Amino acid sequence: MEETNETICIGIDLGTSRSSISASNGERHVVDSYVGWPLDMVARKLVKKTVLVGREALDARSMLDLRRPLERGVIKDGSAKDEEAVQELLRHLISLIGIKHKSKTRGKVRAVVGVPAEAFRVSRQRLRSAMDGVADSVMLVSEPFAVAYGLEALLHAMIIDIGAGTADFCVMQGRYPTEADQRTLPNAGDSIDERLLKLMQDRHPEAQVSIHMIRDWKEKWSFVGEPKSRVIVTVPAKGKATEFDITDEMRAACESILPPISETLIDLLSRVEPEYQDQVRNNIILAGGSSLISGLPDAIEKACSELGGGRVTIVNDPIFAGSDGGLSIARDASSADWDKLSL
Amino acid sequence: MENNVAEAKLRILREAIRSNVEVVRKGRVKPKPLLKPTPPLWLWGSLLVASVTYLAVPSLVVSRGKEPSSKISGDTTSAAPIDAQVMQAAVPLSTPARLNRAVLPLTVKRIVIDPGHGGKQHGAISESGVSEKDITLDIALRLRRLMENGSLEVLMTRDADETLGLEKRVAFANAHKADLFVSIHVNWMEPREIRPLETYYVGATNDPAVIKLASIENRESGYSLADYRRLLDKIYLDTRRDESHRLATAINSELYQSLSLINPELENRGVKMAPFAVLIGTEMPAVLAEVFCLSNEDDVKLLTNADYREKIAQALFRGILSYTNNLNGPEKKVAELWKKPTKPSVSE
Numbered sequence: 107m108e109e110t111n112e113t114i115c116i117g118i119d120l121g122t123s124r125s126s127i128s129a130s131n132g133e134r135h136v137v138d139s140y141v142g143w144p145l146d147m148v149a150r151k152l153v154k155k156t157v158l159v160g161r162e163a164l165d166a167r168s169m170l171d172l173r174r175p176l177e178r179g180v181i182k183d184g185s186a187k188d189e190e191a192v193q194e195l196l197r198h199l200i201s202l203i204g205i206k207h208k209s210k211t212r213g214k215v216r217a218v219v220g221v222p223a224e225a226f227r228v229s230r231q232r233l234r235s236a237m238d239g240v241a242d243s244v245m246l247v248s249e250p251f252a253v254a255y256g257l258e259a260l261l262h263a264m265i266i267d268i269g270a271g272t273a274d275f276c277v278m279q280g281r282y283p284t285e286a287d288q289r290t291l292p293n294a295g296d297s298i299d300e301r302l303l304k305l306m307q308d309r310h311p312e313a314q315v316s317i318h319m320i321r322d323w324k325e326k327w328s329f330v331g332e333p334k335s336r337v338i339v340t341v342p343a344k345g346k347a348t349e350f351d352i353t354d355e356m357r358a359a360c361e362s363i364l365p366p367i368s369e370t371l372i373d374l375l376s377r378v379e380p381e382y383q384d385q386v387r388n389n390i391i392l393a394g395g396s397s398l399i400s401g402l403p404d405a406i407e408k409a410c411s412e413l414g415g416g417r418v419t420i421v422n423d424p425i426f427a428g429s430d431g432g433l434s435i436a437r438d439a440s441s442a443d444w445d446k447l448s449l
Numbered sequence: 450m451e452n453n454v455a456e457a458k459l460r461i462l463r464e465a466i467r468s469n470v471e472v473v474r475k476g477r478v479k480p481k482p483l484l485k486p487t488p489p490l491w492l493w494g495s496l497l498v499a500s501v502t503y504l505a506v507p508s509l510v511v512s513r514g515k516e517p518s519s520k521i522s523g524d525t526t527s528a529a530p531i532d533a534q535v536m537q538a539a540v541p542l543s544t545p546a547r548l549n550r551a552v553l554p555l556t557v558k559r560i561v562i563d564p565g566h567g568g569k570q571h572g573a574i575s576e577s578g579v580s581e582k583d584i585t586l587d588i589a590l591r592l593r594r595l596m597e598n599g600s601l602e603v604l605m606t607r608d609a610d611e612t613l614g615l616e617k618r619v620a621f622a623n624a625h626k627a628d629l630f631v632s633i634h635v636n637w638m639e640p641r642e643i644r645p646l647e648t649y650y651v652g653a654t655n656d657p658a659v660i661k662l663a664s665i666e667n668r669e670s671g672y673s674l675a676d677y678r679r680l681l682d683k684i685y686l687d688t689r690r691d692e693s694h695r696l697a698t699a700i701n702s703e704l705y706q707s708l709s710l711i712n713p714e715l716e717n718r719g720v721k722m723a724p725f726a727v728l729i730g731t732e733m734p735a736v737l738a739e740v741f742c743l744s745n746e747d748d749v750k751l752l753t754n755a756d757y758r759e760k761i762a763q764a765l766f767r768g769i770l771s772y773t774n775n776l777n778g779p780e781k782k783v784a785e786l787w788k789k790p791t792k793p794s795v796s797e
Contacts, residue, residue, distance in 0.1 A: 230472045245469045260457045280457055282464030289713070292706055366710065373713055435465065438458060443466045447473060 113214040116241070117256075117432020118199060119249060120192075120221050120233075122176045123270030123295055123321075124395055125199060128429040130437060133203035136425050137161070141191035141198075142170030159198040164318070176271060189236060196240045216444050217241035218432035220252035222272045222290055234449065243444040247435060249428050250276030251283055253393045253421065256431025262385035264374065266367070266406075267428065268396035270295035273367055277374050277386060286377065289370050293363040295396040298324055302352075302359035310350050312343040323352070329400035330360050360399050368409035375413065387416035393427045557773045559602040561627040563727060564589035565634035565737075568612025573637035575743040581635040584752060586610065588740065589633050591762035596769075619730030629696060629772075630735035631765065632727050635752075636742040644745050646708065647718045648701035649737040650693035651728035692734035694720065695775070700738055700768030707764040712751055738765065 115130040126136040137160035144150035149169035158166055175191035205215060217240070221233060230246050237244045247255075250265035254276060259265065261280040266273060275289040299320045306315050319341065327337045337353045371390070378386050387410055392403060403418040410416030421427040564585040566572035572581025589605060596603045604625055606618040622630045636645060697720045705717040728735045740761050742748050751757045 234472065245465065246472070247465055251465075255458070255461070258454050258458070260454065260461060280461075282461045282468065285716075292710075370713070435462065438462055439466060443462075446466065446470050 113216060114203075114205065115433060115436035116200070116203065116215065116217045117252065117429040117434070117436055118196070118217060118219045119252070119426075119428030119432065120176065120196075120219055121249075121269050121395070121428075122174070122222075122272070124425065125195060126426050126429040127199040127203060128426055128433040129203040130433065131203060134426055134429070135199065135202040137195070137198060137202070138164055139176055139195060140164045140167075140172060140174055141194045142167060142172040145169055145171055157194050159195060167318075189232070192233075192236045193240065196237060200240055214243070214444075215241040216243045216245075216436050216439070218245045218247060218252065218436040218439075220247055220249040220428045220432045222249055222267075222269065222274050238449050242449060243447045244449055245435065245439065245447050247432065248274065248276060248283065248288060250274045250288070250393070251278075252429075252431035252435065253391070253427045254278045254431070256427060256434045257391065257421065259389065259391055262382050263389040263391060264371070264386050265391050265393060266371070266397070267394040268294050268363075268367075268392065268399075268402075269394040270396065273363065273370075273394075273396070275370055275374055277378060279378070279382070287374075289374060291363075291366050291370055293366045294394075295321075295324070298328070298359045298363060298396070301362050302355055305355040305358060306350075306352065309355060310343075310352075313348070313350055314342045323356070324360075325395075327356060328360050328396075328398075329357065330364060330405045331357075331401035333357065334400065361405075363396075364405055364409070367406065371406065371409065372413065384414070387413060390416055390418045392418060392420045393424050395424060397421075397424050557601065557628040557776060559604065559625060559627045560596070560629040560631065560769065561604045561606060561622040561625065562589045562592055563606040563618050563622070563630065563632040564608075565632060567607050567610055570612055573635055573743045575749040576746060577749055579743060579749050579753065581637075581743060582610065584635050584741070584743075584758070585633045588758050588762050588765070591759055592631075592633075592765050595762055595766040601773075615726045616730070618727055622731050622733065622735075627731075627733050629769065630727070630731045630733055631696075631700070631769065632725075632735070632737040633765070634737055634739050636739040637744045638742055639744065641744045641746075643716055644712065644714045644742050644748050645716050645718045645739070646701070646705055646741075647739045648697040648704070648720050649723040649725060649728065649739070650697040650720065651690055651722065651724065651735065689732070689734055693728070693736055696734050696769070696772045697736040697738075699772040699775075700736060700765060703764040703768035703771060704738065704740060704761070707760055707767070711757065711760065712748070714747070740765070 117128045119126045121139055123139055124136055125139045126134070128134045140160060140163040142158045142163035143156070144153050150156070153166050153169055158170060163170060163172060171187070173188055173191040175188040175195065200215065217237060219233065219237065233246055234244055249269070250267040253267055254260060254263060254265045260278050263278045265276045265278065267276075268274075271292070271294060273291040273294045275291075276283050277287045279287065299317055302324065303315065303317055303320050306313055306320070319339075323337070323339055327333075333353055333356075336351055337356045338349055338351055340347050340349050342348070375383055375386060390406065390410070392406070396402075397420050403420060406418045407416055410418070423430070564582070566580075566582035566585060568582070570582065572585070574580050586607070586609075590608065593603050593605060593608075604621075604627065606621050607613050618632075636647065638645060701717070701720050705715065709715045709717070723737070725737050728737055741752055743752070
């Protein structure tokens with residue numbers, strides 16, 4: 107893609123597991139939120155790079171100091187390396203849309219970064235500083251709000267953005283959501299992984315599994331309720347490739363997030379003015395990578411049935427809904443507004 | 450309908466921008482870029498000289514000529530790698546500078562747990578009669594039990610219901626050369642519907658609510674005005690403050706993640722700076738956690754449940770663990786620290 111000196115608007119969904127970017131030049135990309143540096147000179151020679159980002163980093167993890175810098179949706183604290191990793195991740199995303207870092211010919215970059223509601227609350231300054239040198243002006247918004255804005259679901263709607271690190275809830279009531287309109291739960295993709303790993307270790311102690319294998323299985327076969335087919339995996343056991351039926355473990359792990367999600371949903375609903383609760387209940391929108399768990403909308407509708415029923419839909423493009431929403435916000439904000447938000 | 454959506458978008462967008470402008474205004478002091486350019490080669494020589502001198506002169510490590518904490522130790526010859534991190538430490542010798550934690554290895558061997566109030570000093574009291582002093586002691590004892598499986602030496606300023614001034618608590622921690630100090634308190638706030646969770650570390654504040662809270666918590670200090678001035682002079686010991694901030698962040702994060710699942714109304718007010726006497730006087734990274742709010746009777750009901758108090762202790766434990774695990778990089782595992790317990794207290 108050719109770089110121009112025109113202003114470019116971007117929306118970024120900074121996720122624990124995956125981060126996506128949508129740009130006004132039409133580019134859209136998603137990367138795994140991993141950053142790694144070669145461990146030593148030998149590794150540097152092999153990977154031929156000083157830093158690796160995304161799947162490339164994950165694949166070469168044995169040679170890297172690998173970081174997943176966003177934990178439970180917030181930049182991990184206590185390590186400058188993790189902050190550096192966030193910046194590398196952001197730079198990589200920007201480079202994917204054809205913007206060269208520190209290029210004199212590049213135009214102004216106006217970025218809306220959607221982050222989990224919890225990060226939005228506790229680490230806005232750190233996120234802004236991580237964007238320094240990456241964009242010229244930055245606006246931070248909570249992830250579910252970005253989704254709602256992109257879908258124009260601004261009134262009587264509930265967005266549940268279930269990512270890897272957190273499940274973020276946001277009730278849209280025709281205004282910019284306050285803290286009272288939002289909730290963050292740590293029960294999301296990562297907690298499913300941890301649960302599945304533990305179940306595997308408990309029930310199949312001979313199976314040799316890693317958290318990365320668990321994540322891959324979840325992405326392929328996660329479900330709640332009834333499975334489409336049995337979940338059979340092949341893993342080494344005492345060095346020999348062995349098949350294991352992990353259908354029950356997968357179900358138990360995936361369903362472990364349902365009770366807290368249902369409780370939070372009901373709690374947030376109960377705070378909506380009574381005359382609008384019915385409308386909100388019938389306009390529940392799921393977004394985020396973990397919304398792709400098979401059977402999840404039905405399970406949440408079932409939870410709503412005791413409240414009088416509800417309708418749950420999944421956004422058309424769960425991976426890019428957040429970054430597309432961020433891009434909409436970036437485009438709608440005026441130049442004068444962006445000037446106030448310059449870095 | 451289309452106009453309504455457009456109007457709603459405009460209104461909401463305006464609010465989003467206003468919220469972001471506030472963040473920009475608060476953080477106008479621009480942080481340094483995280484990725485630093487590599488300095489030219491001719492700089493390396495002078496950097497080496499400056500950094501070795503820096504490490505060899507303790508009075509320059511912290512401001513106002515104060516000696517660094519005895520827990521911050523390092524070999525001046527081996528701990529002076531010429532890398533970008535030393536760049537931060539190498540400053541003109543006349544300028545006291547912030548100590549970069551990467552320059553000297555930090556260790557945690559001894560922790561002092563401080564249950565707030567005690568004896569005649571009840572601290573906050575709920576409408577139903579629950580005293581802060583009882584709750585803090587109960588949580589502290591639970592925390593000590595959790596930590597007793599490791600090699601960290603765990604000391605408590607009090608392990609019974611006894612009156613103890615803040616000065617004595619500070620002196621105890623300093624005399625035992627503790628590496629960390631964790632003071633446990635319970636809040637009382639208006640309006641009573643709120644359920645705040647706050648974790649403090651040392652520093653100045655302009656927040657009237659925090660000033661008020663500090664004045665209440667400092668009431669039983671036993672310090673004179675002159676003592677306070679002397680103590681306040683130490684606020685700018687940046688290294689200790691940075692480490693205190695990290696510890697406070699780790700603890701606050703664990704407390705909120707754990708407790709908000711049971712207590713969804715819990716409002717995370719995050720990590721804040723405040724001039725609490727126990728934070729000013731102690732010479733090691735120190736935090737004061739307001740783990741609960743006795744002014745909210747719904748909270749009090751939760752607090753009277755032993756399981757909930759155990760959850761608070763567990764969260765504090767995990768916060769401390771998380772801090773120590775990240776102290777010198779991921780390779781330093783807390784398993785190295787957690788081996789055997791000890792438990793003297795001020796009263797012994």
